[in-house]
Amino acid sequence: MHDRPRDDPLRSLLFTDLYELTMARAYAAEGTDQEAVFELFFRKLPPGRNYIVAAGLGDVLDSLETLGVTEDDLDYLRTLGLFSEAFLGQLRGFRFTGEVWAVPEGTVVFPDEPLVQVVAPILEAQLVEALVLNQVHFPSLVASKAARVVTAAAGRDVVEFGSRRAHGTDAALKAARAAYLMGAIGTSNVLAGRRYGIPVLGTMAHSYIQTHDDEAAAFAAFAALYPGTTLLVDTYDTLEGVRKVIDLGRRLGDRFRVRAIRLDSGDLGALAGHARQMLDAAGLHGVRIFASGGLDEHEVDALIAAGAPIDAFGVGTKLAVSEDVPSLDMAYKLVAYAGRPRMKLSSRKAIYPGRKQVIRRVEDGRIVRDVIGRHDETLEGEPLLQPVMRRGARLAAGRVSLEEARVHARSELERLPEELRSLAPAEVPYRVEISPALQADHDALRRTLEAAQSG
Amino acid sequence: MHDRPRDDPLRSLLFTDLYELTMARAYAAEGTDQEAVFELFFRKLPPGRNYIVAAGLGDVLDSLETLGVTEDDLDYLRTLGLFSEAFLGQLRGFRFTGEVWAVPEGTVVFPDEPLVQVVAPILEAQLVEALVLNQVHFPSLVASKAARVVTAAAGRDVVEFGSRRAHGTDAALKAARAAYLMGAIGTSNVLAGRRYGIPVLGTMAHSYIQTHDDEAAAFAAFAALYPGTTLLVDTYDTLEGVRKVIDLGRRLGDRFRVRAIRLDSGDLGALAGHARQMLDAAGLHGVRIFASGGLDEHEVDALIAAGAPIDAFGVGTKLAVSEDVPSLDMAYKLVAYAGRPRMKLSSRKAIYPGRKQVIRRVEDGRIVRDVIGRHDETLEGEPLLQPVMRRGARLAAGRVSLEEARVHARSELERLPEELRSLAPAEVPYRVEISPALQADHDALRRTLEAAQSG
Numbered sequence: 033m034h035d036r037p038r039d040d041p042l043r044s045l046l047f048t049d050l051y052e053l054t055m056a057r058a059y060a061a062e063g064t065d066q067e068a069v070f071e072l073f074f075r076k077l078p079p080g081r082n083y084i085v086a087a088g089l090g091d092v093l094d095s096l097e098t099l100g101v102t103e104d105d106l107d108y109l110r111t112l113g114l115f116s117e118a119f120l121g122q123l124r125g126f127r128f129t130g131e132v133w134a135v136p137e138g139t140v141v142f143p144d145e146p147l148v149q150v151v152a153p154i155l156e157a158q159l160v161e162a163l164v165l166n167q168v169h170f171p172s173l174v175a176s177k178a179a180r181v182v183t184a185a186a187g188r189d190v191v192e193f194g195s196r197r198a199h200g201t202d203a204a205l206k207a208a209r210a211a212y213l214m215g216a217i218g219t220s221n222v223l224a225g226r227r228y229g230i231p232v233l234g235t236m237a238h239s240y241i242q243t244h245d246d247e248a249a250a251f252a253a254f255a256a257l258y259p260g261t262t263l264l265v266d267t268y269d270t271l272e273g274v275r276k277v278i279d280l281g282r283r284l285g286d287r288f289r290v291r292a293i294r295l296d297s298g299d300l301g302a303l304a305g306h307a308r309q310m311l312d313a314a315g316l317h318g319v320r321i322f323a324s325g326g327l328d329e330h331e332v333d334a335l336i337a338a339g340a341p342i343d344a345f346g347v348g349t350k351l352a353v354s355e356d357v358p359s360l361d362m363a364y365k366l367v368a369y370a371g372r373p374r375m376k377l378s379s380r381k382a383i384y385p386g387r388k389q390v391i392r393r394v395e396d397g398r399i400v401r402d403v404i405g406r407h408d409e410t411l412e413g414e415p416l417l418q419p420v421m422r423r424g425a426r427l428a429a430g431r432v433s434l435e436e437a438r439v440h441a442r443s444e445l446e447r448l449p450e451e452l453r454s455l456a457p458a459e460v461p462y463r464v465e466i467s468p469a470l471q472a473d474h475d476a477l478r479r480t481l482e483a484a485q486s487g
Numbered sequence: 488m489h490d491r492p493r494d495d496p497l498r499s500l501l502f503t504d505l506y507e508l509t510m511a512r513a514y515a516a517e518g519t520d521q522e523a524v525f526e527l528f529f530r531k532l533p534p535g536r537n538y539i540v541a542a543g544l545g546d547v548l549d550s551l552e553t554l555g556v557t558e559d560d561l562d563y564l565r566t567l568g569l570f571s572e573a574f575l576g577q578l579r580g581f582r583f584t585g586e587v588w589a590v591p592e593g594t595v596v597f598p599d600e601p602l603v604q605v606v607a608p609i610l611e612a613q614l615v616e617a618l619v620l621n622q623v624h625f626p627s628l629v630a631s632k633a634a635r636v637v638t639a640a641a642g643r644d645v646v647e648f649g650s651r652r653a654h655g656t657d658a659a660l661k662a663a664r665a666a667y668l669m670g671a672i673g674t675s676n677v678l679a680g681r682r683y684g685i686p687v688l689g690t691m692a693h694s695y696i697q698t699h700d701d702e703a704a705a706f707a708a709f710a711a712l713y714p715g716t717t718l719l720v721d722t723y724d725t726l727e728g729v730r731k732v733i734d735l736g737r738r739l740g741d742r743f744r745v746r747a748i749r750l751d752s753g754d755l756g757a758l759a760g761h762a763r764q765m766l767d768a769a770g771l772h773g774v775r776i777f778a779s780g781g782l783d784e785h786e787v788d789a790l791i792a793a794g795a796p797i798d799a800f801g802v803g804t805k806l807a808v809s810e811d812v813p814s815l816d817m818a819y820k821l822v823a824y825a826g827r828p829r830m831k832l833s834s835r836k837a838i839y840p841g842r843k844q845v846i847r848r849v850e851d852g853r854i855v856r857d858v859i860g861r862h863d864e865t866l867e868g869e870p871l872l873q874p875v876m877r878r879g880a881r882l883a884a885g886r887v888s889l890e891e892a893r894v895h896a897r898s899e900l901e902r903l904p905e906e907l908r909s910l911a912p913a914e915v916p917y918r919v920e921i922s923p924a925l926q927a928d929h930d931a932l933r934r935t936l937e938a939a940q941s942g
Contacts, residue, residue, distance in 0.1 A: 040495075041656035041678055049650065049675040050689030058712050064698060108681040114713065154698060161692075162676070165651035166659055174654075195504065196620035197814045199629075200657030201496035204621055221617070222508065223501040226563040234505030237616075239821035242829040243519060243609060246939075257513050258569065268832040269940050349814045358813035359652045359804045366694035374697040377723040484701075485724050 041163075041202075042091060043098040045126055046105050048162045053109070056155045057119040068154035069368040069387045070161070071146035072168055078357040082452040083140045083462065085179050085441065086147045087210050088171030090137065092164050093421055093430045096128040099160070128156050132421035135390070137432060138175075138213060138441030139416060140448060142464045144404060145390045147172065149417060154369060161364045169362045174207045177329075177354040178214035179445060181347050183453055184333040189344035191233050192219040193324060194352025207352035213438050215445075220346075228434055235262035235294045235322065235346075242267065248276045255280060259289035262322055265307070266297050274307045278314040292320035292343070300325065301340035308341040320344060328355065329455055373473055377481050384470055385477050390416040399447050405467030496618075496657075497546060498553045500581055501560050503617045508564070511610045512574040523609035524823035524842045525616070526601040527623055533812040537907040538595045538917065540634050540896065541602045542665050543626030545592065547619050548876055548885045551583040554615070583611050587876035590845070592887060593630075593668060593896030594871060595903060597919045599859060600845045602627065604872060609824060616819045624817045629662045632784075632809040633669035634900060636802050638908055639788040644799035646688050647674040648779060649807025662807035668893050670900075675801075683889055690717035690749045690777065690801075697722065703731040710735060714744035717777055720762070721752050729762045733769040747775040747799070755780065756795035763796040775799060783810065784910055828928055832936050839925055840932050845871040854902050860922030 041047040059065045074084060101109075106120050115123075130152025141147055148168060150157045182190050192211035198204035208224035218231035225232035236254055241264065244250035251263050265273030274293060281288040293311075295303050300323045311319050323335070324346030332345050349355065365383060366374050373385035386406060391413035393401045405411050420430030432440075451458045466474075496502040514520045529539060556564075561575050570578075585607025596602055603623060605612045637645050647666035653659035663679035673686035680687035691709055696719065699705035706718050720728030729748060736743040748766075750758050755778045766774050778790070779801030787800050804810065820838055821829050828840035841861060846868035848856045860866050875885030887895075906913045921929075 041660065044678055046678040046681055047650070047656060047659070048677055049648075050677050050680075050687045051675065051691050052689075053677065054689060054713060054716075055691060055695045058695065058709055059698075061712055062708055066698075068694075068698070070694075105681070109677075112687065154694075158692070158694060162650045162659075166653065166656060169652050170654040170658075193504070195502070195617045196819075197624050197817065198621065199625040199654035199808070199813075200661055201502060201621060202655030202657040203625075204502070204617075205496065206655050220504040220506065222503055222505055222564075223496055223499055225505075226501055226560070232505045232567065234507075234509060236506050236510060237613070238831045239523075239525075239609075239613060239824075239829075240510045240513065242821050242831060243514070243521075243523070243824045253517055254513055257516055258509060261509075268936060272940055353654070353813040355813055358654075358808040358810055362652065364651075366697050369694075369698045374694075376693045376697060481723060485727055 042095045042167070043100065044105065045099055045101045045123065045159060046108070047166075048159055052159050052161055054114055056159055057115055059155050060119055060122055065153045065155045066370040067151065068157045068366055070150045070157050070364050071367050071388065072148040072164060072362065072364045073144055073146050074360045074362040076143050076361055077461070078360060080457055081176060081357060082454070082458045083142065083176070083448065084172055084360065085175040085214065085444070086135045086139045086141050086168070086172055087137050087175040087213060088168040088206070089134050089148065089420065089430070090432070091167045091171070092148065093132065093426050095163055095167065096132065096160065096421060096424065097426065099128055099163070100126055127424060128152065128160065129424045130156055130421070131419065131423070132430070133417040134420045135416045136418065136429070136440055137437040138444055140399070140444045142402060142462050144384065144464060145402065146388055146417060149387065151387070165362060165364050169360060170203060171206050171210050172362075173354045173357065173360055174352065175210040175214050175441075177351055177357070178211040178216060179441075180329040180455060181332060181351055182215040183445065184329040184336070184455060185345055186336055188336070188342065190216040191344065191346045192216050192221075192351060193346040193348035195221045197349040198352040204352065209434065211351060213434065213441050215438070215442060230434070235292075236264045238264065238267045247273060248279065251276055251280050255284070255288075255290050260291045262292040262294050263290055264294045264296060266295055270295060270298055270303050271306055271310070274310050277319070278310060278316060281314060281316050290319060292322045294322040294324060294346070296325045300342070301335050301338050304340045304342045322346065324348070326350065333455055373477055375474070375477055375481070377478070377485070382474065384466060384474050386470065386473050388417075388470065392416055394447065397447060398449050399462075400449070401463040401465065403465045403467050404470060406469050406473065409467055409469055411467060497550045497622070498555065499560065500554055500556045500578065500614060501563070502621075503614055507614050507616055509569055511614055512570055514610050515574055515577055520608045520610045521825040522606065523612045523821055525605045525612050525819050526822050526843065527603040527619060527817065527819045528599055528601050529815045529817040531598050531816055532916070533815060535912055536631060536812060537909070537913045538597065538631070538903065539627055539815065540630040540669065540899070541590045541594045541596050541623070541627055542592050542630040542668060543623040543661070544589050544603065544875065544885070545887070546622045546626075547603065548587065548881050550618055550622065551587065551615065551876060552879065552881065554583055554618070555581055582879060583607065583615065584879045585611055585876070586874065586878070587885070588872040589875045590871045591873065591884070591895055592892040593899055595854070595899045596871075597857060597917050599839065599919060600857065601843055601872060604842065606842070620817060620819050624815060625658060626661050626665050627817075628809045628812065628815055629807065630665040630669050630896075632806055632812070633666040633671060635784040635910060636787060636806055637670040638900065639784040639791070639910060640800055641791055643791070643797065645671040646799065646801045647671050647676075647806060648801040648803035650676045652804040653807040659807065664889065666806060668889065668896050670893070670897060685889070691719045693719065693722045702728060703734065706731055706735050710739070710745050715746045717747040717749050718745055719749045719751060721750055725750060725753055725758050726761055726765070729765050732774070733765060733771060736769060736771050745774060747777045749777040749779060749801075751780045755797070756790050756793050759795045759797045777801065779803070781805065788910055828932055830929070830932055830936070832933070832940070837929065839921060839929050841925065841928050843872075843925065847871055849902065852902060853904050854917075855904070856918040856920065858920045858922050859925060861924050861928065864922055864924055866922060
């Protein structure tokens, strides 16, 4: 585990919405801090997405284990004029003591299925809302995008390149991690490499070529220093650049070790075809072709469908910001309090009350149907939610390494029906059913709440 | 300034793409570490955007002042097998020694205009690319979105609510800051409040209502604890909720201090109209109406156009992720090296070589035209780029407070021609010209490079 700086938002109870703190004081004042169950789920699949991949659990558990306030934090809260000294004193000793259930990182999930379930005194469970959502929403979003890119690449290498335009440093690191989780072979971000143990990869930039008076001299100098490197050939004229790589190969003979050329602009498919012919004609069959420049899953798919001889793809911005779907309708909702199921009425979307479990049915190695049921129901199939933390301490299932999660994610993608794995929207969405017992709980609670409103 | 944790990506030289480090070693090995000029700009306005607002400079300067490597970082780099001990020794002493020019935070900018200009030995200027881009791209993107939301609100209050679905913690904090910069009155994120000195605001969540057996009892308890609070009325039946607030007003009489009700679902315009009538009929003219729930600038604009009596808007996800435009085509490009202008050829988009200045012409208090010229040209108008750092140390213009930047941002929006301020795409984009001298430099360098390619 990496070292945790003191002011890291991931360990600060102040990374929360103000109303969580005002409500917490109210719970404390009213003496109503009983056990609550909150569930994190998303309401519907965004257009063009057939599934979402759960990610980010590790950071959530890390936060929950270390979350607290400093005296500086308390001094700041005092300035807001909203909190009694009694309440601030209570916050001083804050530590998360609850239980967490979650689906393993890398698991494919569908609308209304809890990804994370927090069971704790309501003061604690409520205070961590913003952090839990923030740390699961984006990783799940970007892992789902990465799954599509890796699927489109159909076995060719994908490298994550998106740090520059990711939304801040945390997003850059998380995007690199999520891409690797879903099968990318590495990232360009060195800090992500160090922090998560992900392979770091890179080529060269146009600026390196431009600082040399001569492109060929730049290639020669870089190749001498980094024998297995990738040379960027499109600074001036792409096919001229390829010719210079071939010339370098002729000059160096057996000492030529350049592993790849990179194309970063223009008609990547046509340029890759020409470059491949030129390299092959020169006997440089081993020099691979790496393509980058504004790629997403659709462009990768189109290049491969057109037969472009591209061996590896660098995918940046559109992956790291999940360009077509930059947010999910994900929420963290109270479903039970003091042992009784809860729900709100005014939403047009049904929210099912009570603590739940998700059961997945698998046939012939493919997932076919999920049932969302009560937590205590016995239903046939694989239960997705597992206990990962108890009394504020991680359990074994909460200590899954990135490599283990990556293996799990791969098997999850392999278990997807073809229609869901496809980049195209599935004509028939995956079946998610509500168990009769859960439906009955919902209907009964709705009747009670409606009667209370009209009474 | 807030305290800076040791592992903060903003002070780690490892928050960079691997190729920056391999190129740096190459520069060191080749003895070619001469002065470079890099410029950060965006190439074109995204669809539906008439301008971009520059933001994020403070974090960039903060990083540049403190950036370095730790022994742990060096140990990690050693494991990659790419770097000589001589180079690692050079990195150990790394500190940024360059000069930075930038447009002030909150300034409106247009395509091809440098927002930030870094002048430093190429090893330094190149290594900071990912960090500079990452720390300017997202803040500028989200500030531009916030400008539209605040403009749409037409004087009504806007509160930033987007932490949960922002892309990670860094993005959440930056979105809160950018929204305040552009005129939002505050944020719900408490850590952003503490870190940046932004007002923090909040109401109550549905879960608070749900933990009480009775909505009216929940209102009474909360209002007793927080006299000037906002009560959320849509947990069960919105207008029923409003009636309960009115009942509470009748019961409390002079002691009733509730400041607002919040609507978070349903037809916000119609509900606000009904609620206003009910509150007014009960004599509660002072109780304001706060609306939230999936809002963006277009919905705010439509509500106001329809005459909805809404006094304040909570705007979350769509602002914090810049939902319609989650990235800009922003780049950090070498434009001069060793005293000579540089450019690449293969791009279809012209990139102008050499160090630049942007001159803005203002007529009758509105901006009318910009000219991008050579850095050393004398052109009539306001120069946008100002020196903010010299020899690695901030200058006065690099120490602008958030409040000062906020005043500047407001005057910038006021100076926009109406057509650009509008939410609708401008029929005629803002005029940005290239000075004849810069155009001549570009044409001459293009001829030289093309001759070198064909020769």
